[in-house]
Amino acid sequence: MDRMPRWADVILIPLISLILAALLSALVILFIGESPIEAIKLMISGALGSTYGWGYTLYYATNFMFTGLAVSVAFHARMFNIGGEGQALLGGLGVAVVLVYIPWPHWTIALLAATASAAAFGAAWAALPAYLQARRGSHIVITTIMFNFIAAALLNWALVGPMKAPGQEPATVSFPEATNLPTLHDIFGIIGIDWSRAAPANVSLFVAIAACVAVWALIWRTRLGYEIRAFGYSEPAARYAGISPFKIIMVAMLISGGLAGCMAINNVQGEAERLVLNAAEGAGFIGIAVALMGRSHPLGVFLAALLFGFLYQGGAELALWMNIQRELIVVIQALVILFTGALDNMIRMPLEKIFLAARRKSPPPPGPDRKSTSAEAAE
Amino acid sequence: MDFLTTLQVLDSSLRQATPLLIACLAGLFSERAGIFDIGLEGKMLAAAFLSAAIAAVTGSVWLGLLAGIGASLLFSAIHGLASITFRGNQLISGVALNFLAAGITVVIAQAWFAEGGRTPQLMAGGRFEPIVLPGALTTSAEIAEAGPLMQLYSELISGHGLPVYAALLFVPLTWWVLFRTRFGLRLRAVGEAPEAVDTAGISVIGLRFAAVGICGVLCGIAGAYLATGLQAGFTKDMTAGRGYIALAALIFAKWRPWYALMACLLFGFLQAVAIRFQNIDLGVIEVPVQVMDALPYILTVIILAGFVGRAIPPRAGGQPYVKER
Amino acid sequence: MSQTPAIELKGISKAFGPVQANKDISIRVMPGTIHGIIGENGAGKSTLMSILYGFYKADKGEIWINGKKTEIPDSQAAISAGIGMVFQHFKLVQNFTVLENVVLGAEDSGLLRPSLTRARSELKKLAEEYELSVDPDAVIDDIGVGMQQRVEILKALYRGADILILDEPTGVLTPAEADHLFRILEGLKREGKTIILITHKLREIMDITDTVSVMRRGEMTATVKTADTSPPELAELMVGRKVLLRVEKTPARPKEKIIEVRDLNITDDKGVHRLKGVSFDIHAGEILGIAGVAGNGQSELLEVLGGYEKATGSIKIRGEAIDLTGGKSDGASRRARGISHVPEDRQREGLIMDYSAWENIAFGYHHDEAYRSGPFMNNAAIRADCEGKMQRFDVRPPDPNLTAKSFSGGNQQKIVLAREIEHNPDLLLVGQPTRGVDIGAIEFIHQEIVALRDKGKAILLVSVELDEILGLADRIAVMFDGRIMGERLPDQTDEKELGLLMAGMTTAPGGTPQEA
């Protein structure tokens, strides 16, 4: 007997969490002396009011789909991958390595190669924490955080050292023209829709959507996905069924790291068209909030990524036109994680009570007859 | 490296180790009581911000310290609410609080001071001034002239802010509380077997909140030291992963106070070296600065991998105490 | 009667979410008596006692102690009211010493030293008085369960308990240890203390209690004087109908050897020897029963055979050795060899509680041809298969889409059995097949196991229920401390002899027990 209908679990609870997070964020905005109403208006018009805004919203959403999926896949195996940021940075390195040193005739092939390389680099960066978790029991949460720092140092070294372009900045040279991805302006142009040329959303968006579908199939349709979920639900049961914990931890984390790495085709190949420091811009961390919001389901991740894309673009607008720091987005993200992840029970427990009470009341279940109690019989 | 340079590096190590050590002991209280806390980072950051902000406004480092402790305690309370009262996932709660601190400090700093998410530079009075021990020399020039013993005394032992000495004092104090008092016995028990504590008629929730509260106070001191001792004001993300390193030190120390001191001194030394030297020439190869910067993190991974001996965490650590499903 | 009861519960009700664990329960226990409580698994016995001890809070109802209405919001209140409880699962801090465990929560002052000193001398007194000697400086991790139980009793006495509740205290004890415990309880009763004893064993009820209450499905069905009742009557009160306990079966006709186990050894990561040179054979068409008190290596044995624990020694299936080093010793390869396994703990191992019934039906066999299409699962095929299996094993409700956790214990067990038995293995490993399952389902499960044997399959049955072993097995091996103490034929042995073996004594030909 479940305590709550499924729709309550997947829709109602995240929704309430989100509303709570939004209310608290509004309080923060009030506290710093700005108007939450103004802020939300500005965010909506800035993020959704033009193809320019949409272009950025979708661009960010693309990033978050990749990192959100990455966190989700690991979640299904009950791994908490906080290393998405580092894996995405390494993915950027992977993209840069392929695009800087190898000439590509056309963006399509370049995209394929860059995706493969980004995934490989991201996966490689997840491999060691995964191995240490599987074999030595080192907590993956802390090791992946450490790997984020180490990734930043590595990128740093590459960009001020071997891969640095001539000039002042720690960055690679711009990738060759031929590898630049078509933006939504180019794509929608073909079918005659006028889309802002300035916004960076590009063909990687469709790769991300394809990744959502692929992850859905992986998790809910393949035998591997079945094993990953089984392992996530119960490790002893997985062992009983002949599912190797080592294999699942490794595979799930490699897929997770690979997905996080793939983000680089959007931000590095698609947008910057060169590799700069801190290219991932916190998207790896947002992935955690996206996965929690999306209940680790690809459809949920897709929707949550759009939401966070909106928040991110809207937040950028706030920073431009109001005296609100872009970090407000980090606050909102933190509140979403807090409410959907850690304070889940705060919303769930009262809801369960309500549903239970409602069920007790409405169709009276055929209650068992009270058996004769003869408590006094002994005396 | 000559003797005086060595002393200077050790001196700097001690300063760098101080926030680590206080945070590490904070984590020790919390984790010994069964509440994992990767939110040390966030608590320190929140404390660093509020202490600097209040010290800047009032000009009093003491009010700053109090405010810092208050901020950290608030975060502790949220962590307690999430992981004790509502039995949520302690890791997720910690991660969320770290983000919350990273964001809210900058947002509020900007709103209050409009200095790009920083607090104003703290002037004397708003900072922990160095305590000069009797007979110690103060200026670098004098110290450079003095004999080795005097150098050791004046450079390394004398001239630190109060929190440095306090941190060193916290180590035996922590040991004594944990292993010689009733509270310590109960605290350790609740991290190992909360059901035993519960059936002995002691409130698990109360004990765990007490532990999380102590953790908050200590993190508050650590954060306040960062902003008002080590530096003169708050800057964005100024904790720079120290909370995580303190956690690694805690595991390295196998949740024991004296070992924690050793572990933190080691990490402090690494940081001091990384800060002071850019590329380190080992003769054969030149170690790039990025390696030095990443060294504490790499070392943390190595420690976690258990290459320095297996660490057994408190048995009930990380799991909410659930009586009724 | 004129005397005031030591304990009186009035109308206690308690629900855990949708589960009504106690429904309007009333009970009276007279001072200086031993009161037994029996009932099937999940009947609500532990819940009721935990409420009395302040561990859970009742939704409704009153507690009266010695004629006074008493609020017991937490265990502290219960302790002050003179109640002590020894839980089914001990509540000890494993890496503390005995002394620290006893003192915990009953310290005299803020500093530890004085409390520890006082407790040390107090323990010595109690030990002499009640035959309860333990080493106060031993760490709990290092002492046996029998010893740990003494610590629990000492904890209660140290806190001055007049009312002592023991929840299934003999489940983990050998018959000899149980006898010792009962002597202690008799001693406490003579002191005027009141004792409540929860147990599943009717014999214990008959031997030691003065009055007995029977619980069923959260309700108190009867309270009677022990002297006025009999085991069959109690059994009927427990299940609500007449019970037939014997299993119908014909003598075994063993054929070729299916499995040969030689000299199995396991040392766990703490360095404890879990299995010590275990050897046995099982032939097609017979059931080998393994008896023993829980925790004597049976679980490890099943885990090795099932492929998820490493060991040294050798196992041959139809003469072919299988790998035990951990390299290729996974459950999947065991299943490929024709070994199926009904694990001891269905909720932890046998099922994924959040998977639907049909997903669970494929669990462990999800790589089978019939269940897959390429890298994908053939969900339609699995669902259809599941429907058939649910039908044949009478799983209720027969809905493949329900999650495992929404079935009752007995029906969960049927799902596991359907999966493993219908896979038609050469060798079936079964651990505690009827734990937490009601009598009706027990009959069905026993029949299925015997039917499989009669189809010529080899079966290894591990159970802590001696009745079950004696009823089902064709040969019985008894395990103690990781060793097989001896093998007996069911019709040439009895519970007494098995009990001695379970305690680590071997019966010499002369008939006098000897320490192993």
Place this chain on the structure above:
Amino acid sequence: DPALIFDLGGKFDKSFNESAFTGAQRWAEETGGSYNEVELQSDAQREQALRRFAENGNNPIVMAGFSFATPLTEVAADYPDTKFVIIDGVVEAPNVRSVIFSEHEGSYLVGMLAALASETGTVGFIGGMDIPLIRKFGCGYAQGAVAVNPDATVIANMTGTTPAAWNDPVRGSELTLAQIGQGADVVYAAAGGTGVGVLQTAADEDILSIGVDANQNYLHPGEVLTSMLKRVDNAVYDAFTDGADVETGLNVMGVASGGVGYALDEYNADLITPEMQAAVDEAAAAIAAGDLMVHDYTSDESCPAINF
């Protein structure tokens, strides 16, 4: 309206960005005009900030920092009707004005002052991010020091290799202590926000320091010897004043044009003796007249006075 984009150190770094901000504020106060501004949080946001202001119709768009060079090259082409002004970087496009300062000349002057004020004969230089631009500061400084005291020792350290180096007061402070340990009694911080830590530590340790970009003398009255002024504020002010008609092309601001110099005010009046002032002013005149050539590190990536 014009717009201003600050670099990673932030608007209130007491140095480069703050100087830009001061210029914008002065323009706003004098003309009553308004402008848009944004502080970047990460490298990846540069292009978005540029595009957003361009889309919004801001003109001209001024950006402070060499890191804008690459994104600007791309963005400028997309908005031919918008004027862009980049400070410290060079972008060749018809609608871009590139403002470059002769920091080596200003640094030369403060280097002279440092050597004149030093008692130990050892002076320190703490740079921010290790890039040619900052070496240009260091090289000019060393040349100035050696010019007045051929035996002077110049110790140079860089805070880091990434933009984080602009904002790391702790490291600035530790490096200062290290240089003091090596005998330095005047340190010059060309390190943005990091310099705050350098100046603080120098004050704590009772030695002299030299500020950069903005006038930082007031931070520790009587303990900051002088500041190397880089009139970023003027560059911004001029651009804002010219508005949409801002002249494009390369614009070099040196001693001659008042673009760089040293600061003298009530906070450091007691530290600079008339003799020191005379010497420096003479050198400044010579530089302005073209009689004294200070070597520019970026011209050939080498320095005659110091090895980095």
